[in-house]
Each structure stands twice: as C-alpha cells, then as structure tokens.
Amino acid sequence: MEAVLRQLQNILELLTVTQTDRVREWDQQTLQRAFQWAEYCEQLHSRFQSNPAVRSALEAGLRDANQRLQDALPAHSPVTFSDLAQCQHKLLVHLLSNPYSPNSVVQMLFPNPKTAEQELQFDQSSVITCKSAFNLLCCSFERTSHPGLRVEAEVRGTLLRELLNSLLTRPGNDEYARTVLDCILRDSAGKPGCIYDVIAAALLSGDDDTDAVTQRFILAWMHERDGCVRELCRSLSPGVCAVLSRQSPEFKRAYWGVLKQWASCLQYDVMGSVWVPTSDGPVTFNVLADRLNHLLISGAPLKEDTETALNALKLGDGDFSVKGISVWTDLIIQLKIGS
Amino acid sequence: MAAVSETDVQFWMAKALSWGQATSCSTLLDTSRHLDYLKSFLQQVLLGLQQMSSTSEAMKTFPFVGQFLGRLCWNPCVIADERSQRLLLRCLSCLYSAEPLDAVERKANTWVKNMLCHLISEEDGSVSHATVKHAGSSPKRYHSEALQKVVSLMTEEVIKSCEGLPKTSARCSNENIHTMSTACVALVTCPQMAPLIGALLKHSMLCGSSCLNQEFIKEVSKALISKRLVLEDEAVVTLWCLSPTCLEGAAVSLLESVLSDHESMTQSLDKHVNDSLLPQASADYCHIFLTVNEIYRNVLTEIDENLALRALVQVFTACFLQRVTGQKPQDRLPLRAFFPNVTPRLLSPLLTAPSEVPREAWLDHLSWIRSLLQSVTENEEAGGDVRAYETVFEAWFLLVQCGYWVDTAVELLVLAVPENAEPLLWLLTFFHHPTNRGHQRSQQTAVAKEAWTHLRILFLSRPPPPSHLGAVKELLSSSLSTNLALHLFSNFAIFSHGPVSIITEITDKVLTEAAVKRRALWILASIRCRLNSAASRDDRVHSRLRTLQDTLLQT
Numbered sequence: 001m002e003a004v005l006r007q008l009q010n011i012l013e014l015l016t017v018t019q020t021d022r023v024r025e026w027d028q029q030t031l032q033r034a035f036q037w038a039e040y041c042e043q044l045h046s047r048f049q050s051n052p053a054v055r056s057a058l059e060a061g062l063r064d065a066n067q068r069l070q071d072a073l074p075a076h077s078p079v080t081f082s083d084l085a086q087c088q089h090k091l092l093v094h095l096l097s098n099p100y101s102p103n104s105v106v107q108m109l110f111p112n113p114k115t116a117e118q119e120l121q122f123d124q125s126s127v128i129t130c131k132s133a134f135n136l137l138c139c140s141f142e143r144t145s146h147p148g149l150r151v152e153a154e155v156r157g158t159l160l161r162e163l164l165n166s167l168l169t170r171p172g173n174d175e176y177a178r179t180v181l182d183c184i185l186r187d188s189a190g191k192p193g194c195i196y197d198v199i200a201a202a203l204l205s206g207d208d209d210t211d212a213v214t215q216r217f218i219l220a221w222m223h224e225r226d227g228c229v230r231e232l233c234r235s236l237s238p239g240v241c242a243v244l245s246r247q248s249p250e251f252k253r254a255y256w257g258v259l260k261q262w263a264s265c266l267q268y269d270v271m272g273s274v275w276v277p278t279s280d281g282p283v284t285f286n287v288l289a290d291r292l293n294h295l296l297i298s299g300a301p302l303k304e305d306t307e308t309a310l311n312a313l314k315l316g317d318g319d320f321s322v323k324g325i326s327v328w329t330d331l332i333i334q335l336k337i338g339s
Numbered sequence: 340m341a342a343v344s345e346t347d348v349q350f351w352m353a354k355a356l357s358w359g360q361a362t363s364c365s366t367l368l369d370t371s372r373h374l375d376y377l378k379s380f381l382q383q384v385l386l387g388l389q390q391m392s393s394t395s396e397a398m399k400t401f402p403f404v405g406q407f408l409g410r411l412c413w414n415p416c417v418i419a420d421e422r423s424q425r426l427l428l429r430c431l432s433c434l435y436s437a438e439p440l441d442a443v444e445r446k447a448n449t450w451v452k453n454m455l456c457h458l459i460s461e462e463d464g465s466v467s468h469a470t471v472k473h474a475g476s477s478p479k480r481y482h483s484e485a486l487q488k489v490v491s492l493m494t495e496e497v498i499k500s501c502e503g504l505p506k507t508s509a510r511c512s513n514e515n516i517h518t519m520s521t522a523c524v525a526l527v528t529c530p531q532m533a534p535l536i537g538a539l540l541k542h543s544m545l546c547g548s549s550c551l552n553q554e555f556i557k558e559v560s561k562a563l564i565s566k567r568l569v570l571e572d573e574a575v576v577t578l579w580c581l582s583p584t585c586l587e588g589a590a591v592s593l594l595e596s597v598l599s600d601h602e603s604m605t606q607s608l609d610k611h612v613n614d615s616l617l618p619q620a621s622a623d624y625c626h627i628f629l630t631v632n633e634i635y636r637n638v639l640t641e642i643d644e645n646l647a648l649r650a651l652v653q654v655f656t657a658c659f660l661q662r663v664t665g666q667k668p669q670d671r672l673p674l675r676a677f678f679p680n681v682t683p684r685l686l687s688p689l690l691t692a693p694s695e696v697p698r699e700a701w702l703d704h705l706s707w708i709r710s711l712l713q714s715v716t717e718n719e720e721a722g723g724d725v726r727a728y729e730t731v732f733e734a735w736f737l738l739v740q741c742g743y744w745v746d747t748a749v750e751l752l753v754l755a756v757p758e759n760a761e762p763l764l765w766l767l768t769f770f771h772h773p774t775n776r777g778h779q780r781s782q783q784t785a786v787a788k789e790a791w792t793h794l795r796i797l798f799l800s801r802p803p804p805p806s807h808l809g810a811v812k813e814l815l816s817s818s819l820s821t822n823l824a825l826h827l828f829s830n831f832a833i834f835s836h837g838p839v840s841i842i843t844e845i846t847d848k849v850l851t852e853a854a855v856k857r858r859a860l861w862i863l864a865s866i867r868c869r870l871n872s873a874a875s876r877d878d879r880v881h882s883r884l885r886t887l888q889d890t891l892l893q894t
Contacts, residue, residue: 042477049475082473089460089478096456099449103437106448109455110432128424128458130482132415133526137489139362139415140522141496142515155488156470163475180473188469195466 004044005061011041011087012065016076018094023101031104035122038087045084052172055081082180092122148237149197149204157201160184164202164214174217181221185228196235203244203251219250233258234282238294245295246302256309262288263327275327285327289334296335307337343383348403351380355410358417364518370416371524371554374423381426388433394444397434404434405450412454420525421567431455486531493519497538501545513550516542520555527555527562530569537574544577551581560585564592576620579627589617590631594638597651602892604647605864608654609871618655621677622662628677631655636736643773644822646861653742654868660690661872680733685711689741694874702759705748709762712738712769719775735773738766743869745770749830752791753798764788771823783823790814790824798835803845811849825855829862833883842883846890856891863888 014034017023026034048054059081066078083090092109095101108122138152163180167173188195199222203215222228233241233255245252265281266288268274275285295306310332317326323333354377358370384404391397397404408430411417418424435451436444460478461468474481500513520539526532536559543551560582562568563575570578579586593615597604604611612618621628635652642648663671674690675683688708696704715734719727738745748763755763764787772783790811797807814824828849832842850856867884870876 096452106435124459127479130486132419133529134486136415136419136522140518155485183473184469188466
C-alpha cells in the first residue's frame with residue numbers, strides 16, 4: 001500500500017507540474033513515463049473503484065497529497081479519486097492547455113504515417129470518432145418511446161445507472177455512489193435542466209431487481225438534497241413524469257408530494273374567478289391540470305389511483321362541489337372526472 | 340495558391356459556414372453528400388500546406404485555412420468520418436510550428452492545441468462534461484460505450500419499424516429511416532456501427548422500396564469491398580441485392596484472390612469460395628447467381644485457358660448447387676431460372692452431381708452428356724451462324740461450370756479399356772478446345788488419344804519407359820496441348836494403382852517447369868473439391884492427392 005500511495009503522490013505532482021512552466025524541460029522519455037504512470041493510476045481506479053476498504057485508503061492518500069501540494073502551490077486544484085479514471089486524458093488536456101509544453105505533445109497526437117514505431121504515439125482518433133459519431137447519431141434520431149426525453153439523455157442515464165449498479169451491488173459503496181451523483185449535479189450546474197433528463201433516464205432504464213435498487217437509491221439521494229425532487233419534477237415533461245409514476249411507486253409518491261406543494265401555492269382570485277400562483281408559486285393552475293391530465297391518460301391503474309387521490313384531497317378540503325373554495329374541486333371539474 | 344482554386348475556396352468556405360455544427364436533417368444530408376468531394380479538397384489543401392516552409396507563409400498563402408479548418412473541427416459529420424478526420428488532423432499539424440518565429444506562429448500553435456483539446460474533450464460545465472468526468476472510466480471507454488448504446492437503441496427502433504411494415508410492397512414512408520441512414524454515411528467504417536447498418540439494410544429489403552440514402556449504400560459498399568467494415572452475412576447479402584457495384588466487387592475480389600495464385604488457395608478452394616458467401620447468396624437470389632456468372636463468363640472469354648479461373652467457376656458452381664440442394668423444396672427456384680441461356684436438355688445430366696450417380700453408371704452418364712454436347716456442336720458445324728455458335732459457347736460454359744463431370748471422365752480414363760475411351764476423350768478435348776476453327780477438333784482428339792496412350796504405358800510399366808517420358812514431356816510443353824495433357828497426367832498420378840514412389844518419380848521427371856506445376860496444382864484443387872463432396876471417402880486417393888500436391892509444392 002505504501003508503494004501505491006507513493007505512486008499516487010507522484011502522479012499528483014506530475015499533474016501539477018503539467019500546469020507550470022517546468023514542463024518545458026520534459027523530453028520524450030519523461031512524457032512517455034508520465035503517460036505510463038497515468039495509465040497505472042487508471043488501472044488502480046478500475047480495480048478498486050468498488051472496493052470500499054482500498055478505495056478509502058486511496059482517498060485518504062489523495063487527501064494528504066492534495067493538502068501538501070496546496071500548501072506549496074495555492075493554485076493546485078485537488079485531484080479526486082474519480083479523476084484517477086481519466087488520468088491520461090487529464091494529463092493530455094493539461095499539456096495542451098499549457099503554452100510551455102514541449103512540441104512532442106502535439107506531435108504525438110497527429111497521425112503520421114512516417115513516424116517510426118518507437119516514437120511516442122497517443123492515438124486519440126477513436127475517442128474523437130466515437131464522440132462525434134455519438135453526437136451525430138443523437139441529432140439524427142427521434143425516439144418515439146419516451147416522449148420528451150432526448151436520446152443523448154437516455155444513453156447517459158443508462159450509463160450512469162450501470163455505474164451505480166456496479167457500485168451498489170457491493171456493500172459499503174453507498175456513500176461513494178452519493179458522492180458521484182453529487183459531483184455530477186455540481187459539475188453540470190450550468191445546465192441543470194438537462195441533468196434531470198439524465199437522472200430521469202437512469203430511473204427509467206433497466207428492468208431487473210438490481211436496477212430497481214439503484215433507482216430507489218437515486219430517489220432517496222434526491223430526497224436528501226433540498227428541493228432536488230421538486231426541481232426534477234418541474235424540469236421533466238408531464239409525459240415523462242407520468243411514465244415514471246407508472247413505473248415506480250416511490251417516484252409516484254414523490255411526484256404527488258410536489259404536485260400538492262404546487263397546488264398549495266395557488267390562491268383563488270375572486271375578481272377574476274381564477275386560481276393564480278402566489279408570488280413565489282412555481283406553476284399555474286393550467287400547468288397543474290395538464291400534469292394531472294397526463295397521469296389520467298396513462299391508463300390503468302394510474303388513472304384510478306389519480307382519481308382516488310384527487311377525490312380524497314377534495315374530501316380533505318371539505319368536499320365542496322362549487323368552484324373557488326378548494327383547488328382540488330376545481331381541478332376535478334376542469335379534468336371532468338365523475339365522482 | 341496554385342494548389343487550390345479561388346472558386347473552390349469560396350465554395351467550401353460557404354459550405355463550412357452553412358453547415359455549422361451540422362445538426363439539422365437537411366444539413367446532414369448536404370454534408371454527407373459532399374463528404375467525398377470535401378475529402379479531395381482537404382487533400383489539395385494538405386498538399387498546399389505541405390509545400391509551405393513556415394506557418395506564416397501558409398497563413399499568407401491560404402488566408403482562409405484557419406477559419407475553414409476550425410469550422411470543420413466543430414462539425415460532427417466531418418470529424419466522425421475516418422478519412423476526413425485524418426486529413427483534418429494532418430492539415431492542423433502543418434500549421435503547428437516546432438520553433439515558432441513570430442507572434443503569428445505562436446498564436447497558430449495555441450490555436451492548434453485548442454482545437455485538439457476541443458476534439459478530445461467536452462465543453463466545460465455541460466452535462467456531457469459532467470457525465471463523462473464522473474463516469475468511473477476513461478473517456479475512450481465512455482464514448483465507445485455511449486456510441487454502442489445509441490446504436491443499439493437505433494437498431495431496436497429500425498427492427499421495430501420493420502415489424503410494422505405492411506406485407507405489400509407499399510412505399511415506405513419512414514422518414515426516420517432515411518435520416519438515420521444519412522447520419523450513417525460518415526460512420527460506415529466505425530466498428531460499433533455494424534448492427535445498425537445491418538438493420539437498416541434489412542429494413543430496406545423488407546419494405547421493398549428504397550428508403551435508404553443512396554450515398555449510404557454507396558459508402559457501405561465501398562467500405563465492405565475495401566474490408567474496412569465487417570457485417571453479418573445476412574446484411575452483406577442484402578447489400579448485394581441493393582447495390583450491384585458491391586456484388587460485382589465481391590465477385591471480382593474472389594476472382595482476384597484466386598488469380599493471385601496463392602498456394603493456400605489451391606489447397607482449400609471450396610472453403611474459400613464458400614466463405615465468400617457468394618454460393619449461398621446465389622442459391623437464395625437468382626439474380627446474384629446470374630451477375631456473378633456473367634462476370635466470370637466475361638473473364639473466361641478473355642483467358643479461357645487459365646486453369647485457376649476454370650477451377651473457380653467449377654467450384655463456385657458445385658458449392659452453389661450444394662446450397663440449392665440444402666434448401667427446402669418449397670423455397671427452391673427451378674434450376675432453369677439460373678441457367679437461362681442453356682439448351683434445357685443439357686441441364687439435368689450436367690447439374691446432377693457425380694456423387695448422386697452410382698459409380699457403375701458414370702460411363703453411361705458421361706456418354707449421354709457427350710452425345711448431347713456432340714449434337715450441339717454438330718448443329719454449329721451444319722448451321723455455322725452466330726446463334727449456333729452462341730449455343731455451343733453456352734453449352735461449353737455449362738461444361739466448365741460442371742467441370743466435375745470432365746474430372747470424372749478423366750478419372751475413368753485412367754483405368755478405361757480402349758473401347759470405352761472414345762466418348763471420354765471427346766469430352767476432355769471439347770472441354771479444353773471448344774472451338775472447331777479449321778476443323779481442329781478431330782486433330783485435338785487425336786492428340787488427346789496420343790497423350791492417353793503414352794500415359795497409360797508410362798504409369799503401367801516398370802520402370803517408366805524413357806521414350807514415353809519424352810513424349811509426355813513434349814505434349815506438356817506444347818502450348819496446344821499443355822492443359823489437356825496435364826489434366827490427364829494429374830488424374831493418372833492420383834487414380835492409377837502404381838506405388839506412390841513411382842508416381843513421385845514420374846512427376847519429378849515430367850513436371851519440371853514451375854509454371855506447369857502451378858497449373859497442375861489448380862487441376863488438383865478442383866479434383867480435391869470433387870472428392871470432398873463425394874459420397875464415400877477413399878483414403879488412399881486422398882493421401883496420393885496430398886503426396887502429389889506436396890511434390891508439386893517442393894520447388
């Protein structure tokens with residue numbers, strides 16, 4: 001373990017150096033060795049990713065190393081355990097972004113038929129091809145099965161669910177899995193709408209028991225994050241929410257919680273005879289009605305469940321039949337549900 | 340500026356601008372349609388850039404190049420295409436200076452690095468960036484898996500839409516299919532794409548109309564012929580139905596591999612022919628058989644004495660007939676459909692495999708074939724018009740296709756008594772010398788008889804009489820009789836009853852020229868294929884065949 005931790009320390013230092021002008025001195029051999037170390041770290045990651053004991057030790061080692069480097073170089077950005085999976089890529093990106101990096105970095109990326117075998121080649125063409133092929137196919141493909149969910153989100157969601165599956169089937173990985181989800185949410189903060197599509201896709205993909213465990217795990221994680229479920233429901237289309245409700249009782253319960261919370265933010269405007277959102281109310285009466293309607297049109301047993309729930313809410317509000325007193329009565333009237 | 344014309348530059352700049360990031364369907368269509376031309380333009384640009392002594396000079400000479408290449412680097416359709424991507428990267432490498440001399444070159448270097456960074460990574464803060472970063476695997480693996488997933492979703496969708504197709508050949512109105520095939524144009528050489536390409540081809544067959552982008556079919560054919568794409572057998576055959584070019588490519592490729600005269604080919608010709616899928620596809624689709632035969636027939640008229648080609652035609656036909664026999668009777672087309680140009684009465688005796696006729700009846704069967712063929716040739720001699728000539732040609736071509744009967748005739752000649760030899764020698768002569776210009780047939784038959792007589796004595800007497808050795812050698816070296824004599828010789832060597840040592844000795848003495856040995860190997864190749872499909876296996880014959888082959892391979 002000692003040796004492994006020392007290697008980790010080395011690669012961290014290496015990654016830091018690639019962001020400084022010291023990299024100017026790197027020759028072919030140094031470069032080659034750096035990539036070999038990075039590859040070794042990737043192997044470490046893939047081997048111990050779902051092994052809680054070893055992973056914690058490595059994480060602790062990383063924390064110490066990060067701390068030491070940060071003390072010496074305040075600009076050092078900490079390297080996390082999941083960064084290790086992409087060490088070579090990270091190294092390459094650092095080198096490409098560094099004006100001081102040696103020429104051989106650029107040259108090793110160019111396919112050169114004349115390059116001798118022994119020279120350093122780091123073929124990225126398959127990455128470039130797969131990445132752009134994926135984008136290209138996503139643009140050209142309209143899926144009919146999950147309305148409102150783009151194919152890209154569907155694929156990314158499936159891959160995310162598979163990663164979580166592989167972690168959660170081993171005990172002691174729950175906390176790490178939650179960290180992965182937190183990191184994804186944090187790093188896509190610029191475009192939260194799309195990340196909710198990915199999460200919805202993770203909740204929709206797969207159909208065995210392991211998948212169901214993972215899906216419950218994701219929902220539980222969302223519940224722990226303040227406002228996360230609300231944001232998810234608001235971001236997803238009514239159609240996708242209905243599909244999810246049909247598939248997962250946990251999601252359905254969460255969704256109903258959100259719908260009730262939205263309804264509570266509506267108040268009756270007597271002058272206009274309409275329900276209007278309060279100043280911080282997230283949705284209008286019609287939006288709410290539309291969401292309920294999607295639940296009603298998605299067939300049995302969701303239709304019956306929704307009717308029962310609406311009638312119970314109406315009853316709880318005093319079972320009025322005239323408009324303007326309970327929002328649930330008015331929704332029932334709007335949705336033409338016979339009681 | 341000589342390398343690229345101003346008009347081209349304007350055209351391609353306008354294209355690069357209008358394509359943008361090529362996400363809409365119409366842009367995609369336009370990009371895929373122009374991809375081939377774009378590649379030749381990029382090639383020209385590359386040549387131009389390679390002639391420059393510095394990046395500064397390149398920027399001055401080709402002021403458009405930075406913006407042009409930069410835009411292409413953002414176009415997924417261009418960078419996903421294997422060759423375009425390579426050209427693009429090589430152009431970028433020309434703009435990178437190992438020793439930048441001024442600000443322009445330093446700026447160019449930074450720009451090149453940024454482009455590379457953009458090509459290999461995701462935009463910061465995007466969902467793709469976040470999901471790749473925390474994927475728990477390398478970007479290489481993540482992107483490959485993501486691609487596989489989207490391909491399998493699309494494949495599923497295509498298969499689903501096949502199920503919904505009407506049974507009639509109503510026009511397929513599925514826009515989706517067309518768009519998908521358009522997106523695939525640039526991706527045909529990407530290994531992950533094969534299932535989708537296969538499903539799209541299958542869909543097109545099932546819906547009975549061309550709902551695929553023609554460019555797609557063209558690219559798939561090209562990739563398949565150049566072996567840069569591997570498809571499932573079914574998809575390959577479907578492609579042959581959709582693209583005559585691709586089918587021709589496959590037939591020519593098989594032909595070329597045979598004509599390349601590689602040793603391994605002569606030892607497993609039937610396996611090689613079956614692996615080409617052409618026999619199976621021909622049995623399933625009559626037009627495939629007709630096309631392949633047309634090609635081989637045309638080549639045969641050019642090099643009719645080439646024994647490799649003859650062996651190919653014969654073995655291909657035999658493999659095809661085996662496949663037809665293996666089909667359910669209700670799926671089988673009448674054989675006449677496959678041989679439309681041949682006098683129908685010839686079909687039944689020739690297309691019957693020797694293994695289906697009892698050994699004792701071979702001589703009668705062959706005499707029957709001979710008499711049928713002889714009457715065809717006599718008509719030619721009597722009529723002498725073009726149609727009669729064509730009839731003889733078609734009959735002869737059928738005999739080449741069914742060369743296993745000629746091989747059987749020669750096998751019988753090895754042990755035949757003189758009174759039975761005549762029809763067999765006639766068949767052998769007609770096989771090698773179909774034309775009767777200047778009434779040569781009787782002359783050729785006499786040569787055949789002479790060769791046969793010498794070989795009988797040679798293989799029956801101990802030690803082999805030198806005078807006959809000389810006579811056989813002479814017949815083998817005369818351009819008029821080499822193939823015929825060689826055909827007889829090979830069969831004598833395999834089927835005569837003398838000890839193996841004698842056979843080897845005679846072979847060493849008679850077959851001295853390398854070129855003649857190679858020809859003999861092709862004759863052995865067709866004999867071997869016939870024996871492989873024989874009703875029973877004679878180990879003695881097989882071992883002699885192997886010994887002879889080994890003797891010939893030792894040079």
